[in-house]
Amino acid sequence: MSDMPPPAPEPVVPPVSPEAGAPPPPPPAGSFAPSAAVAVADSGPVGKPRSMALIILLTIITFGLWAIIWSFQNGNELKNHAKTGIGGVGYLFITLFISPVTMFLMAGEVEQLYRREGKEPPITTIWGLWFLLPIIGNLVWYIRIQKSLNEYWVAHGAPAA
Numbered sequence: 001m002s003d004m005p006p007p008a009p010e011p012v013v014p015p016v017s018p019e020a021g022a023p024p025p026p027p028p029a030g031s032f033a034p035s036a037a038v039a040v041a042d043s044g045p046v047g048k049p050r051s052m053a054l055i056i057l058l059t060i061i062t063f064g065l066w067a068i069i070w071s072f073q074n075g076n077e078l079k080n081h082a083k084t085g086i087g088g089v090g091y092l093f094i095t096l097f098i099s100p101v102t103m104f105l106m107a108g109e110v111e112q113l114y115r116r117e118g119k120e121p122p123i124t125t126i127w128g129l130w131f132l133l134p135i136i137g138n139l140v141w142y143i144r145i146q147k148s149l150n151e152y153w154v155a156h157g158a159p160a161a
Contacts, residue, residue: 047077049150049161052143059142067142071095071102074149078109082116085109103141104128110148123148 050070058066072095076088086094086105095102107127114121123144130137154160 043156044080044083045077046081046156046158047074047149047153049153049158050146051161052146052150055142055146056139067099068092068095071106074106075109078106078113082109082113084112100128100131103131106145107141110145110152113152114148121148122151 055066055070059070071091072088075086075091079085079087091102091106094105104125105128107123108125111121111124127141127144130141133140150161
């Protein structure tokens with residue numbers, strides 16, 4: 001019975017004082033400062049905030065052509081910044097051939113921008129359902145998605161639109 005070795009002592013962990021080695025407190029709610037969990041170096045250049053009124057006006061004047069260009073531009077900026085997503089060319093083809101899908105994909109990518117930083121996103125993938133209301137739904141979606149993007153880009157150093 002004495003052939004059993006004695007149990008190994010448990011390692012002693014020194015207590016951590018609040019001043020030394022404690023993580024910094026979280027930023028205040030609504031703040032867009034990157035948290036410690038998000039490496040800023042992993043992010044690419046910020047996108048360009050755009051005027052919602054100008055986007056709507058150009059889309060009307062060009063009979064919807066500007067919406068395709070807008071999707072390409074934003075998709076490209078999202079891909080360059082987040083290093084994920086389908087990019088501008090992907091959005092170009094999806095918007096040309098199955099445009100309602102763009103509404104879900106872009107909303108999802110914007111949602112992920114916010115979630116990567118631990119923030120509550122102002123828009124979620126489900127917002128893509130606005131395509132079900134022909135004119136007003138598109139208007140609501142474009143305004144909401146561009147507002148969310150503008151807030152994100154400005155919070156990360158882009159000049160306001």
